[in-house]
Amino acid sequence: MANHKLDCCLCDQKKSQANKPKKLTIAEALDLQSDLLHPDTNANTRPKRATKRQASLFSCSSSAHDLRHLELEKEKENIASPRGVLEACMKDFDSHDQSHESKATCSTTRARSHWSKFFKIWRKKSFKRLGSLPPLISVPKIPKWKSKSSRENQVLSKLYNFRSSWVTFSLSELRNATNNFSDENIIGRGGFAEVYKGCLQDGQLIAVKKLSKGTTDEKTAGFLCELGVIAHVDHPNTAKLVGCCVEGEMQLVFELSTLGSLGSLLHGSDKKKLDWSKRYKIALGIADGLLYLHECCHRRIIHRDIKAENILLTENFEPQICDFGLAKWLPEQWTHHSVSKFEGTFGYFAPEYFMHGIVDEKTDVFSFGVLLLEIITGRPAVDHMQQSVVIWAKPLLDANHIKDLVDPSLGDDYKREQMGCVVLTASMCIEHSPILRPRMSQANLFSYCTVVTLLRGEDHVLKATKSSRRRPLQRAYSEELLDAQEYNSTKHLRDLKRFEQIALG
Numbered sequence: 098m099a100n101h102k103l104d105c106c107l108c109d110q111k112k113s114q115a116n117k118p119k120k121l122t123i124a125e126a127l128d129l130q131s132d133l134l135h136p137d138t139n140a141n142t143r144p145k146r147a148t149k150r151q152a153s154l155f156s157c158s159s160s161a162h163d164l165r166h167l168e169l170e171k172e173k174e175n176i177a178s179p180r181g182v183l184e185a186c187m188k189d190f191d192s193h194d195q196s197h198e199s200k201a202t203c204s205t206t207r208a209r210s211h212w213s214k215f216f217k218i219w220r221k222k223s224f225k226r227l228g229s230l231p232p233l234i235s236v237p238k239i240p241k242w243k244s245k246s247s248r249e250n251q252v253l254s255k256l257y258n259f260r261s262s263w264v265t266f267s268l269s270e271l272r273n274a275t276n277n278f279s280d281e282n283i284i285g286r287g288g289f290a291e292v293y294k295g296c297l298q299d300g301q302l303i304a305v306k307k308l309s310k311g312t313t314d315e316k317t318a319g320f321l322c323e324l325g326v327i328a329h330v331d332h333p334n335t336a337k338l339v340g341c342c343v344e345g346e347m348q349l350v351f352e353l354s355t356l357g358s359l360g361s362l363l364h365g366s367d368k369k370k371l372d373w374s375k376r377y378k379i380a381l382g383i384a385d386g387l388l389y390l391h392e393c394c395h396r397r398i399i400h401r402d403i404k405a406e407n408i409l410l411t412e413n414f415e416p417q418i419c420d421f422g423l424a425k426w427l428p429e430q431w432t433h434h435s436v437s438k439f440e441g442t443f444g445y446f447a448p449e450y451f452m453h454g455i456v457d458e459k460t461d462v463f464s465f466g467v468l469l470l471e472i473i474t475g476r477p478a479v480d481h482m483q484q485s486v487v488i489w490a491k492p493l494l495d496a497n498h499i500k501d502l503v504d505p506s507l508g509d510d511y512k513r514e515q516m517g518c519v520v521l522t523a524s525m526c527i528e529h530s531p532i533l534r535p536r537m538s539q540a541n542l543f544s545y546c547t548v549v550t551l552l553r554g555e556d557h558v559l560k561a562t563k564s565s566r567r568r569p570l571q572r573a574y575s576e577e578l579l580d581a582q583e584y585n586s587t588k589h590l591r592d593l594k595r596f597e598q599i600a601l602g
């Protein structure tokens with residue numbers, strides 16, 4: 098699960114260790130982020146770090162842990178978050194058995210009632226196949242006077258009728274599928290999980306994400322968060338959940354993406370497989386997936402960990418966004434979500450997230466811009482010298498030196514017009530002011546810039562956007578914040594210093 102801390106491993110630990118973002122101290126992270134925000138800033142004006150580094154850096158580690166704990170507690174109480182909804186209803190279900198009255202608590206909201214029924218069925222295991230969870234807005238209001246069984250039947254019929262199904266697996270089924278979780282079947286390692294390749298009895302290839310790292314609380318929280326979000330997600334460019342298992346360790350089962358992650362291809366020995374047409378297809382697909390999460394699905398979802406390792410590739414090089422362990426639902430009326438703890442992957446953090454803990458669509462857009470730079474240049478977000486691709490690329494982007502930006506392994510083998518569109522999109526997405534960054538509906542403009550895309554009939558994004566419940570174009574909180582103050586270099590530096598002080602206690 099993606100509960101990264103700045104002081105812990107910042108990316109998955111796949112066999113190829115080369116070119117991976119490295120473990121950074123807070124001070125190093127601050128320096129890098131300062132560079133990222135101010136490539137031109139004189140080194141003397143950067144936050145000093147030598148003495149701070151000596152200050153026991155990882156007192157910070159324990160305070161971060163405490164903050165995480167606090168955040169978990171807060172989220173448990175917040176029924177607007179997937180974790181909150183799930184846990185509240187698990188609790189309600191427990192108490193339901195002891196007292197008939199407590200049922201009323203759960204039925205105070207349709208959402209909680211819905212989840213409560215779900216858990217009841219799931220735990221009793223009276224059947225194995227469940228419909229994926231319908232969007233909460235579609236759950237019918239059930240009059241309180243109706244009998245319990247009548248209400249249950251209505252909810253169940255909704256569950257059955259809702260789109261594709263996912264399965265509750267037994268541990269023995271997953272053991273059989275993965276050769277008893279043999280090391281040879283491991284295809285990925287993340288901060289909190291090992292991922293095993295497997296094959297079900299009917300021949301379906303699967304990836305089993307076994308949450309084996311972290312405390313029980315962390316594992317449970319990560320499992321509930323990812324399950325709560327992914328159950329609402331259904332798009333060609335998002336990972337496909339097959340089911341889950343709660344026997345032994347908690348496990349999520351996905352369709353196998355045979356080519357693994359974009360990160361492992363782009364920064365590994367199989368880079369040659371990624372010619373320009375594939376890279377372009379991948380960029381378009383990720384943009385479609387992210388647009389769907391932000392603006393077209395039932396919930397407004399901020400992924401919070403868009404990076405090359407979290408983009409899976411099917412055998413046709415169709416990208417699928419995975420790892421929803423950090424994802425947040427934002428209620429419609431919320432301008433943003435604030436976090437007090439930094440989770441995600443260094444090198445992909447938007448400035449306003451790093452400085453103010455602001456999470457909204459624009460923070461994902463920034464990460465998407467970094468990802469586009471990786472696709473164009475073939476460089477990792479942060480290389481083994483801890484150099485950020487953003488800092489490296491910025492002068493070349495500003496001077497429009499496209500030839501110097503392009504991955505040397507591509508040579509001249511790319512379509513100029515497509516490359517121009519992707520470069521332009523990347524440079525817009527990594528603007529340090531979120532106001533200047535496009536939304537995904539705009540970031541996706543590049544998919545309409547080329548004849549190739551139009552010939553392929555990829556107007557589905559436009560259609561999807563039109564047909565979806567369009568939200569009024571609300572200004573993001575980060576936009577308001579930066580509008581209210583002229584965000585200049587001096588203020589950036591002051592913010593950096595303040596953050597350093599908070600981080601170092």
Ligand SMILES: Nc1ncnc2c1ncn2[C@@H]1O[C@H](COP(=O)(O)OP(=O)(O)OP(=O)(O)O)[C@@H](O)[C@H]1O
Pocket residue numbers: 098099100108109284285286287288289290291292304306336351352353354355357358361406407409419420422
């Ligand atoms: N469905 C899948 N098909 C193929 N490989 C997969 C699949 N799911 C995950 N992987 C591999 O496992 C790796 C880790 O998966 P994932 O990112 O979900 O784990 P995590 O513990 O949440 O990681 P992180 O530390 O990034 O949060 C991926 O980068 C990918 O290489």
